[in-house]
Amino acid sequence: MTTIDSFLEKSAGYVLASFQSRDAFLAAISGAVRAVADVQSQTGWLSLLTSLLIGLIIYVVERRRGSAGPVSIAKFLFPREIYLQRSAIVDYKFVAIDLTIKLVVYTPLITGFSMLVYRAAAASFAGLSALAPLEGMLSGTIAVPILAVVAADFGAFLAHYLMHRIPFLWYFHEVHHSAEVLTPVTVYRTHPVNSLVNAVVAAFIAGIGAAFYTSTTGSAVNLPTMFGINVVQFAYHSFAFQLRHSHIWLSYGPVLSWIFISPAQHQVHHSTDPKHWDKNFGFMFAFWDAICGSLYIPRARETLHFGVPDADPQDFSTVPKLYFLPFVKATRCLQRRVRRAFAEQPRA
Numbered sequence: 001m002t003t004i005d006s007f008l009e010k011s012a013g014y015v016l017a018s019f020q021s022r023d024a025f026l027a028a029i030s031g032a033v034r035a036v037a038d039v040q041s042q043t044g045w046l047s048l049l050t051s052l053l054i055g056l057i058i059y060v061v062e063r064r065r066g067s068a069g070p071v072s073i074a075k076f077l078f079p080r081e082i083y084l085q086r087s088a089i090v091d092y093k094f095v096a097i098d099l100t101i102k103l104v105v106y107t108p109l110i111t112g113f114s115m116l117v118y119r120a121a122a123a124s125f126a127g128l129s130a131l132a133p134l135e136g137m138l139s140g141t142i143a144v145p146i147l148a149v150v151a152a153d154f155g156a157f158l159a160h161y162l163m164h165r166i167p168f169l170w171y172f173h174e175v176h177h178s179a180e181v182l183t184p185v186t187v188y189r190t191h192p193v194n195s196l197v198n199a200v201v202a203a204f205i206a207g208i209g210a211a212f213y214t215s216t217t218g219s220a221v222n223l224p225t226m227f228g229i230n231v232v233q234f235a236y237h238s239f240a241f242q243l244r245h246s247h248i249w250l251s252y253g254p255v256l257s258w259i260f261i262s263p264a265q266h267q268v269h270h271s272t273d274p275k276h277w278d279k280n281f282g283f284m285f286a287f288w289d290a291i292c293g294s295l296y297i298p299r300a301r302e303t304l305h306f307g308v309p310d311a312d313p314q315d316f317s318t319v320p321k322l323y324f325l326p327f328v329k330a331t332r333c334l335q336r337r338v339r340r341a342f343a344e345q346p347r348a
Contacts, residue, residue, distance in 0.1 A: 051242035087180035155205035178316035
């Protein structure tokens, strides 16, 4: 009973962390500002700046090739027909609300879950301390941050794969795919259930990995960082990460695209073309898709249309619909499956 009480007490501490003080609450509700101001954010100013610079380089190259057309730099980078499109405006409204909810409510929940997984896994791996010589082999090397990123990336791939393959979960992930245009803000167009599944799977994989490392080396995970971010992850976010959700095409070519998911490959993932469905689930690395047979490497630039095929655009036209309609659709899906299961049972 003591263990249960301790767990409940610590869990409540994480969940209520945003309400511990005035400063904590103000920090939590400033999600939209922190998304840009915080360098550790995937849409932090440094990541946005590096992607902008790469976009400028692409503009210069395409102008020299004659493929950019007679457009200005501003129109090339920020076309009004994309950034002021109806779907994009819904994105801005949704994200302004959701980033606040995320930091106040379900980020603390996931933090608590991650610690729970880590401690449970650490107890399971306690007998592996005989492998302590691994500490001398791994500590201080680039292998540690690389292995940590590979493990985290597999968790992101697995969660994404499950969202597409499990009908009940798809209706929540569908919110992200419903964007009819892609902008850097689209990365946050994710339903809370989608975010929770992503975080739970990632926490499970990362918690087990960290516990295994700690138990086998006898030391805590101490990853080299830049601005508080794993160096490998920082490098990836600093190279055109924001172009993944954009109209700017950037492919890594026929070789590197087998290793890393390029912005072009992620744009293909959002495509409504049947040949692109369920392709390129990977976040950073492409070899997970290669192993699962879902890798798609475009040979040349393709004309893409975004959204959810055969879906009613009105289902995603307002912020309340993005939040609540997935629950309705998922419930109907479960009801159909239950009725089908009962109908298939042999009668006495």
